[in-house]
Amino acid sequence: MRVIFSGGGTGGHIYPALALLQRLQERDLLDEVLYIGTEKGLESRIIRQKNIPFEAIELQGFKRSLSLDNLKTVRLFLQSTHRAKRIVRDFKPDVVVGTGGYVSSAVLFAAAQLHVPTVINEQNSVAGITNRFLGRFVDRISIAFPEVAAQFPKQKVVLTGNPRAQQVAGMQANQRLTDFHLQPEVPTLLIFGGSRGAERINAAFLAALPELNKKDYQVLFVSGQVHYAKIQKALANKTVNKNIAVEPYINDMPTILPDVAVILGRAGATSLAEITALGIPSILVPSPYVTNNHQTKNAESLVNHQAAEMITEEQLTGQSLLKVADRLMQDQKLRQTMSEQARQLGVPDAADRLIKVMQDLIH
Numbered sequence: 001m002r003v004i005f006s007g008g009g010t011g012g013h014i015y016p017a018l019a020l021l022q023r024l025q026e027r028d029l030l031d032e033v034l035y036i037g038t039e040k041g042l043e044s045r046i047i048r049q050k051n052i053p054f055e056a057i058e059l060q061g062f063k064r065s066l067s068l069d070n071l072k073t074v075r076l077f078l079q080s081t082h083r084a085k086r087i088v089r090d091f092k093p094d095v096v097v098g099t100g101g102y103v104s105s106a107v108l109f110a111a112a113q114l115h116v117p118t119v120i121n122e123q124n125s126v127a128g129i130t131n132r133f134l135g136r137f138v139d140r141i142s143i144a145f146p147e148v149a150a151q152f153p154k155q156k157v158v159l160t161g162n163p164r165a166q167q168v169a170g171m172q173a174n175q176r177l178t179d180f181h182l183q184p185e186v187p188t189l190l191i192f193g194g195s196r197g198a199e200r201i202n203a204a205f206l207a208a209l210p211e212l213n214k215k216d217y218q219v220l221f222v223s224g225q226v227h228y229a230k231i232q233k234a235l236a237n238k239t240v241n242k243n244i245a246v247e248p249y250i251n252d253m254p255t256i257l258p259d260v261a262v263i264l265g266r267a268g269a270t271s272l273a274e275i276t277a278l279g280i281p282s283i284l285v286p287s288p289y290v291t292n293n294h295q296t297k298n299a300e301s302l303v304n305h306q307a308a309e310m311i312t313e314e315q316l317t318g319q320s321l322l323k324v325a326d327r328l329m330q331d332q333k334l335r336q337t338m339s340e341q342a343r344q345l346g347v348p349d350a351a352d353r354l355i356k357v358m359q360d361l362i363h
């Protein structure tokens with residue numbers, strides 16, 4: 001089939017599209033693909049790096065408060081819808097898939113107006129602004145959390161899970177930690193604040209570092225690309241022992257995850273799909289800066305199932321990080337239980353379920 005993907009801004013909206021694309025290729029179902037994103041979003045780097053045909057359109061998100069900038073948003077939306085229609089007409093896709101982020105609003109809206117079959121994937125337990133808008137126009141809405149169904153027209157909703165889950169579910173431990181000078185056989189705590197990094201998580205890591213240096217476990221700390229220079233500066237006059245590795249970004253996260261004992265990070269939906277697909281115990285620090293506090297709701301679904309611990313951003317300090325990290329890193333039995341609980345929430349065939357939705361639409 002010929003497929004246009006659109007989604008972006010942050011990794012949580014890009015990796016599900018990439019995972020679906022990879023699965024379509026594995027099953028020899030993909031004839032041609034085009035990805036439509038923005039230059040500003042992480043997709044322009046991530047998609048181009050993978051040599052996937054990429055077209056950029058210009059768009060921006062709505063400000064939640066009343067603002068003149070919203071007039072520009074509307075103008076850009078109209079212009080980019082016009083442009084997206086041209087791209088869709090030229091490419092002639094069998095189906096257009098949206099994975100969230102404001103760029104997909106214009107692309108999916110344009111495709112729906114042209115009567116091309118459309119599907120969106122909502123990864124979160126609370127629908128994003130873009131997907132809530134698109135829900136009215138697209139043909140199918142694929143969801144990962146049952147509770148989000150109520151926010152969409154009922155007859156369009158299908159529970160598929162997040163396609164990224166299937167991509168990571170099959171991954172085996174492969175010793176890639178040695179790339180970061182860490183030892184594969186030593187339990188490793190991965191600390192990262194979503195695809196863009198999180199300042200408060202970074203600050204807590206820096207505060208905890210003197211103690212983390214002394215641990216018999218390892219830490220792989222990922223700062224986020226934009227925070228890396230600042231972190232390096234802060235680390236310049238500090239001791240960083242051999243059990244600690246510091247990176248700006250991990251390009252191929254699925255190859256690292258099977259070797260990780262515990263994750264401390266945000267509660268972005270795509271991270272959670274990975275955590276549950278692999279059964280990784282986690283300490284979740286939901287971002288309070290997202291629409292309707294959806295990361296807290298995402299996190300609660302794991303916490304209520306004894307699969308994860310949660311600390312609020314306010315509670316997060318070097319001390320609280322150490323306390324909860326030690327508890328999990330020093331108790332293999334607890335990790336085992338959390339791992340089993342997490343895995344029960346995973347959807348290891350999510351990509352195939354979503355492909356079925358696409359096939360049913362086309363035929």
Ligand SMILES: CC(=O)N[C@H]1[C@@H](OP(=O)(O)OP(=O)(O)OC[C@H]2O[C@@H](n3ccc(=O)[nH]c3=O)[C@H](O)[C@@H]2O)O[C@H](CO)[C@@H](O)[C@@H]1O
Nearest residue numbers: 010011012013015123194195249250253268269270271290
């Ligand atoms: C601030 C914001 O709007 N966050 C949203 C965004 O988060 P964000 O983009 O941070 O998304 P997630 O935490 O869901 O996913 C991050 C993705 O990036 C990958 N990764 C991360 C770091 C790294 O170094 N390398 C790497 O590959 C992870 O493996 C994962 O696949 O999209 C999610 C999915 O809709 C939402 O739930 C989040 O609320």
